Amino acid sequence: MTQSDILHRLSETIEARKQADTDNSYVAKLLKEGQDKILKKIAEESAETLMASKDGDAQHVVRETADLWFHCLILLAHHGLKPEDVLQELEKREGVSGIVEKASRTTEKTG
Numbered sequence: 001m002t003q004s005d006i007l008h009r010l011s012e013t014i015e016a017r018k019q020a021d022t023d024n025s026y027v028a029k030l031l032k033e034g035q036d037k038i039l040k041k042i043a044e045e046s047a048e049t050l051m052a053s054k055d056g057d058a059q060h061v062v063r064e065t066a067d068l069w070f071h072c073l074i075l076l077a078h079h080g081l082k083p084e085d086v087l088q089e090l091e092k093r094e095g096v097s098g099i100v101e102k103a104s105r106t107t108e109k110t111g
């Protein structure tokens with residue numbers, strides 16, 4: 001078992017929470033509240049990550065990024081997606097420099 005398996009296990013838990021009692025589950029409650037509430041949490045956790053970074057506290061950055069990733073997993077589940085979909089996208093991009101990718105987009109527009 002690798003450490004990255006936690007993303008898979010957590011997404012399975014989140015998926016199962018679609019049927020769970022909202023009184024006993026934070027995830028079930030947030031999924032029930034819907035997209036706007038999930039997006040609000042992501043905005044909050046993003047802002048908290050920015051503030052932790054500006055404070056220069058590395059362990060605080062880790063905790064806030066965990067909150068942010070966790071809420072992004074809930075957003076993916078809301079859309080019927082899994083972390084594997086994002087990991088696949090990152091794999092597709094592997095080895096392609098952002099500078100090269102951006103240049104190819106510019107050429108597409110002007111060419």
Ligand SMILES: N=c1c2ncn([C@@H]3O[C@H](COP(=O)(O)OP(=O)(O)OP(=O)(O)O)[C@@H](O)[C@H]3O)c2ncn1[C@@H]1O[C@H](COP(=O)(O)O)[C@@H](O)[C@H]1O
Pocket residue numbers: 010013017024025026027028044066067070
């Ligand atoms: N990883 C997490 C996790 N990270 C953060 N959180 C919760 O996310 C919330 C983050 O919100 P905030 O930090 O803004 O705290 P808050 O002020 O209480 O937030 P509000 O909801 O009141 O706005 C807190 O309630 C945290 O406890 C998490 N809750 C659950 N998980 C995982 O999800 C699984 C399922 O959780 P339940 O659905 O609650 O059983 C758990 O077993 C864990 O593995």
